[in-house]
Amino acid sequence: MMRLAAIKASLTGRNALPLRPVSQVMDLERLGAMHQSRLSFMRTLVRRIMLERWQIDTVRLDLCADGYGTVIYEINTPQGLFSFVIFSDYLSPEERNDRVIASKWDLTMALVEGRVEDDYLDFLRQNVPLQEAGRVDARVFVLSRANRSARNFDYVVEQLAKGEQPDVAQIARVGYLYRTTAVYGSGKLGMADWDKVSTRYPDFARPFAAEMFVCFMLRNFSLLQVEHIARQRAPRQFVPMKTEIKRYFGIGNSTGLGMAPYLINHPMLINRWVEMRELALALVRTLGHIDDAVRRQFDALLARCARHMAETVTEDQWQTENNLRVIADLAALREQAGAALDSWDALLAWSERHCSLQGQELLVSVMLELYPQLVDGLDDYYCVEEFLDLDPLMPLQKLKEVIERRYDWALKIDFSEEGARDIFWYRSEEKMEPRLGQCALDSGKEKQMALGVGYAVFKCYEQLCEYIEEQPEHTTARFMVARPKLRGIVRRIQSMDRCVYGDIQANLLAKDILPMHLLRAKLSFFGVSKFDPRSRLWVRNTMYQGAPLLEDIGKTYNEDWFMPLAPGQQGEA
Numbered sequence: 001m002m003r004l005a006a007i008k009a010s011l012t013g014r015n016a017l018p019l020r021p022v023s024q025v026m027d028l029e030r031l032g033a034m035h036q037s038r039l040s041f042m043r044t045l046v047r048r049i050m051l052e053r054w055q056i057d058t059v060r061l062d063l064c065a066d067g068y069g070t071v072i073y074e075i076n077t078p079q080g081l082f083s084f085v086i087f088s089d090y091l092s093p094e095e096r097n098d099r100v101i102a103s104k105w106d107l108t109m110a111l112v113e114g115r116v117e118d119d120y121l122d123f124l125r126q127n128v129p130l131q132e133a134g135r136v137d138a139r140v141f142v143l144s145r146a147n148r149s150a151r152n153f154d155y156v157v158e159q160l161a162k163g164e165q166p167d168v169a170q171i172a173r174v175g176y177l178y179r180t181t182a183v184y185g186s187g188k189l190g191m192a193d194w195d196k197v198s199t200r201y202p203d204f205a206r207p208f209a210a211e212m213f214v215c216f217m218l219r220n221f222s223l224l225q226v227e228h229i230a231r232q233r234a235p236r237q238f239v240p241m242k243t244e245i246k247r248y249f250g251i252g253n254s255t256g257l258g259m260a261p262y263l264i265n266h267p268m269l270i271n272r273w274v275e276m277r278e279l280a281l282a283l284v285r286t287l288g289h290i291d292d293a294v295r296r297q298f299d300a301l302l303a304r305c306a307r308h309m310a311e312t313v314t315e316d317q318w319q320t321e322n323n324l325r326v327i328a329d330l331a332a333l334r335e336q337a338g339a340a341l342d343s344w345d346a347l348l349a350w351s352e353r354h355c356s357l358q359g360q361e362l363l364v365s366v367m368l369e370l371y372p373q374l375v376d377g378l379d380d381y382y383c384v385e386e387f388l389d390l391d392p393l394m395p396l397q398k399l400k401e402v403i404e405r406r407y408d409w410a411l412k413i414d415f416s417e418e419g420a421r422d423i424f425w426y427r428s429e430e431k432m433e434p435r436l437g438q439c440a441l442d443s444g445k446e447k448q449m450a451l452g453v454g455y456a457v458f459k460c461y462e463q464l465c466e467y468i469e470e471q472p473e474h475t476t477a478r479f480m481v482a483r484p485k486l487r488g489i490v491r492r493i494q495s496m497d498r499c500v501y502g503d504i505q506a507n508l509l510a511k512d513i514l515p516m517h518l519l520r521a522k523l524s525f526f527g528v529s530k531f532d533p534r535s536r537l538w539v540r541n542t543m544y545q546g547a548p549l550l551e552d553i554g555k556t557y558n559e560d561w562f563m564p565l566a567p568g569q570q571g572e573a
């Protein structure tokens with residue numbers, strides 16, 4: 001694997017890597033069309049668990065016949081010892097609520113540092129089930145909760161108790177037994193902050209590694225629990241679930257506006273994630289050798305993706321139409337590649353002329369899948385020190401040039417047009433969760449979150465041009481003295497100019513903004529699949545479907561769970 005410095009050095013000169021342009025990559029709709037890849041967080045985490053052979057043992061299993069009680073796993077990694085604690089409680093139908101306003105859940109859980117002794121377990125039991133209403137300490141890395149799938153959990157228990165396997169067709173409609181409604185980390189509610197985790201615990205020192213691990217463990221516990229209940233219910237008739245069906249179960253996730261501001265508030269981090277993905281694509285385009293074996297694997301992956309999309313169930317008409325278009329795109333790509341596949345550049349260019357954005361970005365994910373030797377390892381560079389520096393000595397003419405070059409997209413927006421500034425983002429007082437308000441209908445605009453980067457740049461540019469007319473020789477420092485309220489956006493403009501890709505190019509204040517694109521973008525980095533929008537503001541999806549099980553750790557790892565298919569369909573694809 002080439003080191004990052006060597007890769008970046010190749011970005012200049014005659015042999016420069018063919019990076020896609022900023023205006024194309026950072027377009028919000030394209031970011032919202034991305035899919036999981038080898039570089040997604042779940043994929044890289046599982047790869048590390050399997051290759052490093054983490055030892056994960058159940059050290060406490062106190063569950064009653066109905067599956068309620070306490071379970072503790074101990075995780076021995078090459079770098080340390082951790083515990084995963086689960087509390088399973090009865091939840092009445094009237095208390096069941098998947099929204100963030102819920103106060104009770106089927107499961108609550110925590111990932112903590114070290115071994116959990118009885119006194120610390122008592123502390124966790126008093127606080128973890130309360131979630132936001134409780135308080136934990138800095139031994140805790142992640143706090144989460146989950147609810148049973150109404151369509152799958154009881155059904156699977158009944159099948160196993162009868163000595164039968166669950167119907168794969170039913171699982172394909174809802175591919176999980178539990179659905180998370182929140183996964184908290186990074187200092188919230190008294191937990192260890194990111195600085196502590198990233199500097200003292202290398203196993204979880206990558207973005208969202210601890211949160212993704214909690215979801216991985218939840219998925220494995222869900223399988224243990226249904227078998228436990230079924231065995232207790234009918235010990236003589238019970239049969240364990242087949243391994244291939246177990247692997248097909250993932251974990252459900254409901255994601256709303258809560259994660260949308262993250263992409264705006266962490267621009268340097270998002271830039272780095274996008275940059276690594278684009279570097280991987282550039283390496284494949286440049287160094288990815290194409291032979292008959294690659295052509296066969298490519299065709300098989302396209303067929304698998306088409307089948308995966310066909311098995312994705314959603315009631316949302318917009319998503320249904322997108323999925324059908326992607327299936328058509330994949331068929332067209334197979335036909336085009338079958339005629340002549342000699343250049344990835346040529347196929348990528350063809351897709352941009354003939355395929356939807358989701359089809360184009362799925363092609364990118366498939367291309368990365370073909371060349372692990374070029375792609376794997378770039379996730380080592382996902383972390384970045386986030387600071388937005390002000391350059392006080394920058395001449396104002398230079399600052400003006402930076403805005404015109406890097407933020408031309410913002411200057412092209414007519415913010416005086418009807419609907420261009422109809423939306424504002426704020427945090428609800430009850431749950432401190434992001435919400436959307438309409439300027440014409442809702443009060444509280446004075447408390448809005450600063451997510452309208454495009455408009456802020458536009459206003460800054462207006463005032464900068466006025467100032468330059470009077471003081472053309474001044475530096476940024478003098479401009480900041482005269483316009484102190486612009487310090488934040490100027491700092492962002494200067495800092496993002498040092499990035500390869502920079503800010504997401506969209507007016508987040510427009511009445512027709514589709515937050516779904518923000519959610520999809522971040523979820524693709526996580527590695528989820530099977531998107532099922534419930535509105536323009538939140539989406540259900542599936543995590544870890546097809547991933548290895550705990551009992552697979554220690555065995556030879558053949559990483560082949562990209563776009564998983566229902567058992568029995570793999571060979572057909």
